[in-house]
Amino acid sequence: MAMDSPNIRPSTSQASTLSGSDTVRFGFDNTYAKLPERFYARVNPTPVAEVRLVKLNVELAMSLGLDPEELKSNRGVAILAGNLVAEGAEPLAMAYAGHQFGHFVPQLGDGRANLLGEVVGRDGRRYDIQLKGSGRTPFSRGGDGRAALGPVLREYLVSEAMAALGVPTARALAAVTTGEHVLRESALPGAVMTRVAGSHLRVGSFQYFAARGDTDGVRVLADYAIRRHYPEASQAEQPYRALLAGVMERQAKLIAQWMLLGFIHGVMNTDNMSISGETIDYGPCAFLEAYDPAKVYSSIDHGGRYAYGNQARAAQWNLARLAETLLPLLAIEAGGEEAAIAVANELLTDFVPQFEAARTAGLLRKIGILTQREGDAALAEDLLQRMAANDADFTLTFRRLCDAAAGTEGDAGVRALFADPAAYDGWAAGWRRRLEEETDAGRVRAAAMRRVNPAIIPRNHLVEAALQAATQRQDFRQFEDLLDAVSRPYDDRPGLERYSVPALAEECVEHTFCGT
Numbered sequence: 115m116a117m118d119s120p121n122i123r124p125s126t127s128q129a130s131t132l133s134g135s136d137t138v139r140f141g142f143d144n145t146y147a148k149l150p151e152r153f154y155a156r157v158n159p160t161p162v163a164e165v166r167l168v169k170l171n172v173e174l175a176m177s178l179g180l181d182p183e184e185l186k187s188n189r190g191v192a193i194l195a196g197n198l199v200a201e202g203a204e205p206l207a208m209a210y211a212g213h214q215f216g217h218f219v220p221q222l223g224d225g226r227a228n229l230l231g232e233v234v235g236r237d238g239r240r241y242d243i244q245l246k247g248s249g250r251t252p253f254s255r256g257g258d259g260r261a262a263l264g265p266v267l268r269e270y271l272v273s274e275a276m277a278a279l280g281v282p283t284a285r286a287l288a289a290v291t292t293g294e295h296v297l298r299e300s301a302l303p304g305a306v307m308t309r310v311a312g313s314h315l316r317v318g319s320f321q322y323f324a325a326r327g328d329t330d331g332v333r334v335l336a337d338y339a340i341r342r343h344y345p346e347a348s349q350a351e352q353p354y355r356a357l358l359a360g361v362m363e364r365q366a367k368l369i370a371q372w373m374l375l376g377f378i379h380g381v382m383n384t385d386n387m388s389i390s391g392e393t394i395d396y397g398p399c400a401f402l403e404a405y406d407p408a409k410v411y412s413s414i415d416h417g418g419r420y421a422y423g424n425q426a427r428a429a430q431w432n433l434a435r436l437a438e439t440l441l442p443l444l445a446i447e448a449g450g451e452e453a454a455i456a457v458a459n460e461l462l463t464d465f466v467p468q469f470e471a472a473r474t475a476g477l478l479r480k481i482g483i484l485t486q487r488e489g490d491a492a493l494a495e496d497l498l499q500r501m502a503a504n505d506a507d508f509t510l511t512f513r514r515l516c517d518a519a520a521g522t523e524g525d526a527g528v529r530a531l532f533a534d535p536a537a538y539d540g541w542a543a544g545w546r547r548r549l550e551e552e553t554d555a556g557r558v559r560a561a562a563m564r565r566v567n568p569a570i571i572p573r574n575h576l577v578e579a580a581l582q583a584a585t586q587r588q589d590f591r592q593f594e595d596l597l598d599a600v601s602r603p604y605d606d607r608p609g610l611e612r613y614s615v616p617a618l619a620e621e622c623v624e625h626t627f628c629g630t
């Protein structure tokens with residue numbers, strides 16, 4: 115594990131700009147910083163006492179065209195901690211608003227994050243490089259601008275797991291500790307995370323300008339979002355309608371993926387919903403253990419607004435808020451306000467079938483059915499109902515079903531996950547009859563199923579244990595091991611079996627905290 119201890123101490127309260135020969139080359143190419151001044155506040159990260167690199171995502175660094183050795187150097191780590199500003203960076207805090215649990219807050223913004231700038235990766239795509247926990251900004255309100263090590267490592271683990279699972283997501287480039295404490299309910303070790311995302315534009319970014327009656331701001335932001343994320347929309351007859359339709363389509367697919375993996379975001383406020391269609395802002399997120407549509411882990415989600423089974427509804431609600439901000443632009447395209455409302459409503463109505471289609475197709479792939487026939491959706495839903503009634507582990511049921519698809523000798527493993535094993539038998543009989551109508555051989559089907567049903571997810575009790583070892587004993591081995599395990603979620607690797615099994619009753623983690 116990388117454990118450099120550069121101990122860089124800032125001489126001033128503001129980070130200084132790097133230059134000279136032994137520079138760390140990011141190759142920044144910033145576009146957001148060229149938007150009008152009211153879109154952000156220019157602010158440098160606030161230096162910290164004693165930086166130590168906990169983890170660098172070498173693979174991600176290389177895919178972004180960055181040199182991992184440069185990032186691991188004293189200067190590199192100082193940049194990742196916010197103690198130095200890299201050449202070409204134009205640090206800023208983005209402005210945004212948002213509905214938090216249904217209540218509108220007209221000004222949120224990056225209260226503890228600095229967008230350093232953008233880089234173009236090896237894949238030709240543009241990515242934000244952002245420090246999170248890097249000090250106060252004009253948007254901090256009462257907050258300290260900092261992040262605790264626990265939540266930083268949680269975001270690192272879960273976002274990298276999601277990436278490996280094939281879900282569009284912000285990713286973790288690095289985590290550093292600060293040698294400072296942050297005061298939450300108790301004093302916790304502080305950390306800074308470097309986050310990489312297609313962008314950090316949010317539904318709340320549009321709401322910020324709409325709430326101010328700044329239609330020109332909404333238009334500038336919409337044009338920017340189209341250029342950056344939906345270039346095909348600029349060719350459409352109604353580009354703003356195409357933008358809205360594009361965001362909805364990506365969100366419908368994204369939420370379907372969450373559902374198919376048992377992921378619960380936990381805090382789907384409009385400021386945490388990305389325009390690019392990526393999963394962002396990992397807080398009190400968790401994966402389902404026993405299948406339960408009403409499951410909530412987040413300690414702050416009292417009403418279950420963001421419960422597992424409510425996520426599509428929550429997303430649609432958020433998208434309705436996005437549509438509202440775009441109404442003035444849609445009105446110009448559609449010829450009047452009424453026509454604009456009709457356009458928005460039509461798209462919003464279409465969100466549900468889009469989501470359902472993606473979810474159903476995915477669910478059928480999970481049970482080995484590639485071409486949908488009448489009755490298939492009901493067959494899959496029946497399995498879920500039986501899982502719910504029998505406390506069956508979501509991830510493991512589908513993983514073991516891959517063995518059952520190869521032959522009846524695989525049934526024992528699945529049965530054992532059901533409180534009443536007969537509930538599985540009753541379903542499996544009908545499933546087998548249906549599989550006989552599929553053309554592929556059992557083994558081929560099982561292999562295809564293993565590519566969509568992970569063996570390993572970041573189980574809450576393992577995440578919690580890894581975070582505790584790291585924060586209480588500065589022992590990062592469990593974090594490293596778990597990160598390695600979740601990075602290849604679809605492989606059965608000998609020796610890693612313990613990452614696949616559900617928590618024992620006494621290990622169960624029922625509540626997760628965002629820790630902000």
Ligand code: AMP
Nearest residue numbers: 222223224225226254257258259260630
């Ligand atoms: P979150 O719940 O992490 O998505 O954050 C919601 C809002 O609170 C965002 O505007 C954050 O920037 C802000 N925020 C969260 N934690 C802090 C903190 N420790 N200091 C300042 N602002 C914060």
Ligand code: MG
Nearest residue numbers: 385386394395
């Ligand atoms: Mg947020």
